[in-house]
Amino acid sequence: MDIPYTVEERSDTGLFNAKLGIWLFLASEVMLFGGLFSAYIFLRFGAPDGAFHEWGQELNIPLATLNTLILISSSVTMVMSWASLKLQDIKKYKLYMGLTLLCALVFLVIKYLEYTAKFDHHIFPSTNTFFAIYFTLTGLHGLHIIGGMIVLFYLWIPGRKMWLSNSEQFTNRVEIVGLYWHFVDLVWIFLFPVLYLL
Amino acid sequence: MSTNHDTKDIQQHIKVYMIVFATLAALTVATVAASYLDLSRGEAIFLALAIASIKGSLVASYFMHLISEKALITWILMLTAVFFFILMLFPMTSFIDQAQLG
Structure with a gap:
């Protein structure tokens, strides 16, 4: 039996099912990160005056700025991969999806360099409350990047064969993972100033 | 298959994506530059979060298509x-x- 509403829209929601599903999932993700942002505010107010700003000076702003630009670029290549499918250009899709994965990989490598530099300076989550929430937030964000990369890779190579059998459903799949990917970018857009600049 | 109308529509979208990309990059540089300004803690937090909110709105509105959802x-x-x-x-x-x- 076929799964209903993978392409056609339901008359009651006006959406194909996966679109509604991913937005509900993203709403739950807002609350997940919201809980941790709430914890950040709590810890910041609870720390001695100016301590969070001072502890944050240990972080590498140029590297984080570069990572922000890389993640924004990956959002553009992601949306371009979807647009390429809409234009029936599978070659460009492959190129843009590959670039998205490359950006994600570079982001993780930079994050690895940042983490190892901290560990080399004996800075760990247990060092103080700032680094406890820093490692928690950036670690959870990094896990989201890794999870996204697994799905992106699937749609880049093994899952691409669906383009031949059901191009509309495949395009919808790419749109759905794109929404997730943009959300991960959006979270970083707030993490960057909150952790590195304030 | 996509129609000519769809194709024109998507090509128009692509132009918008490029403008949004350039704006996001510029705002990222502006966020970092603003952190070096001589502002009070409250002003710095307000400015940084205001810029982040603009960037977030651009991503949600255009890349996530919320503007036409x-x-x-x-x-x-x-x-x-x-x-x-x-x-x-x-x-x-x-x-x-x-x-x-x-």
Whole structure:
């Protein structure tokens, strides 16, 4: 039996099912990160005056700025991969999806360099409350990047064969993972100033 | 297959994506530059979060197509936003408690 509403829209929601599903999932993700942002505010107010700003000076702003630009670029290549499918250009899709994965990989490598530099300076989550929430937030964000990369890779190579059998459903799949990917970018857009600049 | 109308529509979208990309990159540089300004802590937090909110709105509106999305999704997100702000207010309760305890 076929799964209903993978392409056609339901008359009651006006959406194909996966679109509604991913937005509900993203709403739950807002609350997940919201809980941790709430914890950040709590810890910041609870720390001695100016301590969070001072502890944050240990972080590498140029590297984080570069990572922000890389993640924004990956959002553009992601949306371009979807647009390429809409234009029936599978070659460009492959190129843009590959670039998205490359950006994600570079982001993780930079994050690895940042983490190892901290560990080399004996800075760990247990060092103080700032680094406890820093490692928690950036670690959870990094896990989201890794999870996204697994799905992106699937749609880049093994899952691409669906383009031949059901191009509309495949395009919808790419749109759905794109929404997730943009959300991960959006979270970083707030993490960057909150952790590195304030 | 896509029609000519669809193709023109998507090509128009692509132009918008490029403009949004350039704006996001410029705002990222502006965020970093603003952090070096001689501002009070409150002003710096307000400015950084204001720029981040603009960037976030651009991503949500154009890359996530919220600007042209169905009403149901807008309602879901508005409900989420209400709960999100309640969550942000939770830490404040501890400070009210502290103030009452003197």
